Amino acid sequence: MATQTSSVPAAAPSRKPGRPPIAAGAESSEVRQRILDTASALFYARGVRAVGVDLVVEASGVAKTSLYRHFRTKDDLIVAFLEREDDEFWAQWDGVAARHAGDAAGELQAHMGWIAKRLARANYRGCPQINVAAEFAEADHPSREVSRRHMQAMREHLEVIARGLGAARPDELAAQLGVLINGAFVSASLLTPREAPRVLLGSARALVAAARRG
Numbered sequence: 001m002a003t004q005t006s007s008v009p010a011a012a013p014s015r016k017p018g019r020p021p022i023a024a025g026a027e028s029s030e031v032r033q034r035i036l037d038t039a040s041a042l043f044y045a046r047g048v049r050a051v052g053v054d055l056v057v058e059a060s061g062v063a064k065t066s067l068y069r070h071f072r073t074k075d076d077l078i079v080a081f082l083e084r085e086d087d088e089f090w091a092q093w094d095g096v097a098a099r100h101a102g103d104a105a106g107e108l109q110a111h112m113g114w115i116a117k118r119l120a121r122a123n124y125r126g127c128p129q130i131n132v133a134a135e136f137a138e139a140d141h142p143s144r145e146v147s148r149r150h151m152q153a154m155r156e157h158l159e160v161i162a163r164g165l166g167a168a169r170p171d172e173l174a175a176q177l178g179v180l181i182n183g184a185f186v187s188a189s190l191l192t193p194r195e196a197p198r199v200l201l202g203s204a205r206a207l208v209a210a211a212r213r214g
Contacts, residue, residue: 032070035060040081044128048078048143049135075142078132082146085128089150093157104164108177108208111161112200119184120193127185154178167211176207 038060042051053074057064071077096114100107118124125131133147158177162170180203184191191199 028070031062031066035062035067035070036077036080036084039077040084043078043081043132044125045123047135048081048132053077078143079146082128082132082143082150086146086150090153097157102164104161105208108161108165108204109201112204113197115181115184116191116193116197116200119188119191119196124188126188127182130182130185151178151182154181162211165208165212167208169211173207173211176211177204180204180207 035056039051039056042056042059053064053067056077057067060067067077071080092114093111096110097107100110129147129150132143136143138144155174155178159170159174162173162177165173167173180200184196184200188196
């Protein structure tokens with residue numbers, strides 16, 4: 001999380017002769033990134049309802065007008081936070097899938113491994129998609145739509161693996177594996193870092209074995 005900065009504008013940094021000025025677009029992108037970085041850290045640590053726009057402004061050291069220039073509403077900022085988390089999650093997933101192309105069993109084992117490591121992080125507070133969805137009762141809240149897309153994508157990715165494993169009902173196995181993974185995300189405190197990989201992989205193997213028998 002960004003540290004709090006003074007509200008007094010800092011003096012513009014001097015430039016060496018001949019160095020071109022920072023482009024306005026690049027500066028604007030940097031401000032947006034700072035706002036999103038700060039909001040993301042606060043949202044994840046404290047929950048989105050507990051974090052107001054004023055706190056994000058104070059912690060990021062930007063003017064409130066700058067925040068609203070990049071994010072029209074707090075809901076837009078929440079959605080941007082979730083979408084970035086979503087992108088990072090699937091980048092990790094796709095990287096693992098690429099390394100195990102054609103080996104569904106190896107891919108599933110590798111996914112259980114990196115997910116278990118995620119649970120063991122000292123600052124882990126669960127899946128952002130699940131956490132935020134739980135904070136909003138309104139089914140039409142924009143954050144709920146991001147969460148729904150994430151869960152649907154999870155099931156689709158798992159169904160690809162289930163088909164590669166030769167499951168009799170791949171859609172059903174995909175749903176079961178999704179429940180296992182999401183259950184692990186919300187139950188991280190039940191597992192020690194040492195046992196998490198074993199429990200996740202053992203549970204996944206049991207589900208796969210049952211699906212093959214079915």
